[in-house]
Amino acid sequence: MGNADLRTLASLSDVSFDDVAGSVVAVDAHNWLYRYLTTTVKFTREDVYTTADGEEVANLVGIVQGLPKFFEHDLVPIFVFDGGVTELKDAEVSERRARREQAEELKREAEERGDALAASRLEARTQRLTETIQETSRELLELLDVPVVEAPAEGEAQASHMAKRGDADYVGSEDYDTLLFGAPYTLRQLTSKGDPELMDLDATLSDLEVTHEQLVDIAILCGTDFNDGLSGVGPKTALKEVKAHGDLWAVLEARDAYIENADRVRELFFDPPVTDDYEFDTDLSPDVEAARAFVTEEWGIPAEKVDRGFERIEESVVQTGLDQWT
């Protein structure tokens, strides 16, 4: 499972940070943290970020290094954290766990035969967002006055909802299913070097000449995080058949096929658990000294790992002039 199939269908364009300056981005926190977690861990020795209790807090370094990217381009990030996970995702979740455990096993073997290089490469694949990581991330973001929103379920669904309502200009995520959740504009590659990539829902629909409902049906036929698609059906075939038959049910009938939970997956994309109960102020005034103390004194991260990041945060935090949002 995986929804990279959607990449073939999505309308994507390169934009510059200047094009999006001054806007509010609802960031899928899980997605963003995971990217920094794996890259931070990959290029450094693990024990630097491990406390005496064995807690791994590389996320703190990731946040300090990653936030300047927003601030320096006059973007206000809103971090949207996941709530509970739908049981529809159980299969996907256990698959990810199995992959992680396999990577842990391979890493142990590499360590036993003294292959440090292989072990450190495998380390990145064993990362997961522990309770400690989620909690310390929230605390650090709060010290830096970066708004945090708690999603009832999927963070991507909540972020998309906020963008649909106009409380955010963009969703920030590497995932493609923000299209399915109805996010009008998604910014990708906010973590990597270079320009961001803009994914446009309306342009996607008009390019493909399908409705949003049909796009969801196409994705379900290919397979999503919440369901297995039909074997032998990828984006091209799914697009063709949905256009020919009208909707998912007609395609399944024509092929005499069945997709487990298809109705519930559809419902999840159209009407996911989201909340309007959030508020944030986009006029940020970070307490950099408190944040620095939290990272270096409370969690024992060596100061030189975060000095440059905090410096960039101090230099770049600008008054956006945008007023209170509710």
Added chain:
DNA sequence: AACAAAGT
């Protein structure tokens, strides 16, 4: 998740 290679 992105890419290359293999399979239909």
Added chain:
DNA sequence: ACTTTGTTG
């Protein structure tokens, strides 16, 4: 031509 699978990040 399109989808699946495997590898690596």
